[in-house]
Amino acid sequence: MVKVSLHTKILGLTLSLSFLLILLLTSYYTYMNGKQIVEERGRLALELSKAISLMPSIIDAFELEEPSASIQPIVEEIRQKTGAEFIVVGNREGIRYSHPNESEIGKRMIGGDSKRAIEDGEYYISEARGSLGLSMRGKSPIFDENGDIIGVVSVGYLVEDIEKQVFKIISKELVISLIALVASIIGSYLLSKSIRKDTLGLEPYEIANLYKEKNAVLHSVQEGILSVDSKGMIASMNQRAKSLLGISGSVRHTKIDGLFPSSPLYEVLKTGEPQFDKEMTWKKKTIIVSCTPILDEKNVTGVVASFREKTEIEQMINTLSEMKTYSEELRAQTHEFTNKLYALSGLLQLGEYEEAIKMIQGETSELEFQNQIVFKQIKDTKVQVILLGKLGKASEKKVIFEVEAQSYIDKLPEHINLSQLTLILGNIIDNAFEAVYGTNLPIIKFFATDLGEDIIFEVSDNGNGISDEDMPLLFERGFTSKEGENPRGYGLSNANRTVNELGGIIEVQNGKENTVFTVYLPKKPLGGEER
Template sequence: MRKVSLETKILGLVLSLSLFLILLLAISFSYMEGRQIAKDKGQLALELSKTISFMPTVTEAFETDEPASIIQPVVERIRRETGAEFIVVGNDKEMRYSHPLISEIGKRMKGGDNSRAIRDGEYYVSEAAGSLGLSIRGKSPIFNKEGKIIGIVSVGFLVEDVRAQIFKDLSKEMLISLLAIMISIIGSYMLARSIRRDTLGLEPFEIANLYKEKNAVLQSVKEGILAIDQNGLITSMNQPAKKLLDIKESVRHLNVDGLFPSKYLFEVLRSGEPQADKEISWKDKSIIVNCTPIFDSEGVSGVVASFRDRTEIEEMVNTLSEVKMHSEDLRAQTHEFTNKLYVLSGLLQLGEYDEAIDMIQSETSELHSLNRVVFEQIKDTKVQALLLGKIGKASEKKISFEIDSQSYLEKLPDHIKLSQLTLIVGNIIDNALEAVSGMDEPLVKFFATDIGNDLVFEVSDNGKGIPEQDISFIFDRGFTSKNNGSPSGYGLANADQVVKELEGIIEVQSEDGNTIFTVYLPKQRRGG
């Protein structure tokens, strides 16, 4: 079925309403106007009849032999000047002394509405049919000098003339009504055009369809979507956004402050420039936000923000990094062990048995010392696996890796995950191994303890050290001292971020080429 356009609906509604109101007003006006004109005519007729009844010429004429000859000329002149349809003067027997039709003089008055004036002496208005037709009449008794009723004066206006005047007045009103209808048509057309401009030329059913589609799209996307107006009030929010922000109730028309980090939203409102891939922390989540301004004819009228939880993505990336790191460590161990087997095989083939035995004893002694600390004093398997991998990596790079004999560590708390440990300790050890590369006697030391309320991890190296001016920037994302052209500067930034998530701290000391990174992680989080 073909949809009716907005213009047609507005025009039809306005015309129907205008015609209904005009018809209602016309009926009401006709009724009230008729009553008022009839009342005015009746009052005028009554006043005229009173005036004539008190005229000395009329009262004195009743004492003559031919009252009609005196009264007829007088009242006819008054009738013509006042516009009355008739003025009839009769005696107490209702015999006429005057009438617009001379042939009716001397005949009995008609209508049957004279008794109240002749009998009771009342002044009143009545409606009755006489010789000229239905009329509105004013009745007044005529008294002589002794106060006796000697006659009656009847002044009348035909009802037909009253109706004609009503229609005449009504026709003027109809012209005004037609003008009102024309103005209504023009106004409704302009209103429809204005509404169409405001709705971008869309019909109401198209707007409804777009609204349904918008809701379906908002709810179907996995990203959180939030829209605010120029006052910072929320105009829409989809379910993924509510779930991500842990909001259950309706937030429409509430201020965005307190419900969502609004810094970038208000920056976009002020500048009109979009903000892309901004990272913010909200409660226990890391969120990536994109903000886009909404423009109208007056400028920025609002902002739409799309955001997603980075925590899950980071966990996946961290897991992949962890797997890659362990893979590299295992490869390094395998490579180093293979090299040692080749050397041992060569010594045996050459008959250098003493040297082969010395090499085996040296390796066994070194491994026994490291393994004693790793397996007897470090009792957390996650840390053991991490250290074994780094030992192999250091051995491949010909770097001495020492584990302090005073290190002691029980099983780590459950809230510290392997991926987090890898990001913190693994990155710091890797940085230390890179820092000592190329040194004459490269050395990296590791120490760990859980004495007290904190877990303490300490990594030191004898590399070139960190310039004092760079220490405050080493945890900034993207900061690096390397010039190899490959992406870098993220390891320490990631480590620092995870330490903060675990409510710990990292301290850095660098003097005379010795650099020490110390990590403090509370055994229990403040939230539990």
């Protein structure tokens, strides 16, 4: 299918409409003007015939022996002054007493349309063919003093002359119509050119494709995106932006004030200068906002804002930090086993075979026990990765890290990903490492089960415990009981937030001998069935 350009469509449509409209108007005005001219000529002929029929000199002339000698000069003078084609005065028998052609005087009137005036005394307009041709006539009877009809007056205008006058008017209207048509062509061309400029030279189907692509891109990105016009009215907003701002339904053509921190948007509208990575607080959320102006030549016609919740960025940073930590912990574990291999090599070189055997048996039994639990009873690789890293860290820090023999979990649901587990288990276990720091026999125990509707993780330590004053603030963002130049206070807060996102809870039991953190994660995701 051949696609017609917008320029051609507009030009063709406007020209067709203009031509049709001009044709209709020209035809209408031509018809009305022609009709008006004919009516005016007929009415003028009738009025003139009436006036002549009432002239005393004309009436008195009928009493003379030669009426034409008196009537002809009077009528001819009137005809020349009024522009009538002919004025004929005749008696009851239709004999002419006047005529533009004097040779026709005395002859019978032609046309056969005088009967109504002579017999019935009517005044009327008729069209008939006489000695001069087809004409529009006004007929009036002539009455004497007694009220008897003694003759008739016929005033006529040739139809040919009327048609010539109508043609002159049509010619003028055609010239005007032609000028209007040329003006419409120029206007249509300029209009199509202006529209093409406004659409940046794009055809409608190209604009439709761009609109579809823009919507697809807008709703596929993970950042919140919105745009406003020069008056601060929302032009578009993707679903992610609505989710972050807690908005439902359509907000198109709504003022941005009250829905989003609008100060950077108005500032960019005013200055035309973009702003990047501006941190703002909105409804208890910290968001990072970037604003870019929409420019039309030199004017700012709107602003596009992209934003993301700061906690999401922190979550990614924490995940990367955890991965880096696990990498370092595994490297430390490798280093420790390398040292043990060197020690074993030294025993063998010195001939201390019994000591070497004891060392190998001790390491083997410990590894076999831990590996049996981690690899045979903990079947989810994400949890295995975290536990292996923490076992290496415990070995390096001389902390006893026990995975309890009763632990057992199958493969975790897909909606629980590695970064979330890292934030939850990584932060809670790290918190336990910090709690047992400095104790005589630091012990951390880990337990996991997936019996029932929840997945349960339990981490206990024999550290110094948590004071009653700190318990209500334990999961507050920025709270920490550690001292030093760079206390963080984000670990347990991030862990609690992630658990809440998964629809779970964290319980803390602060006993005299140990502190226990228990995490409950539902197997089914929030808002839907398990995938």
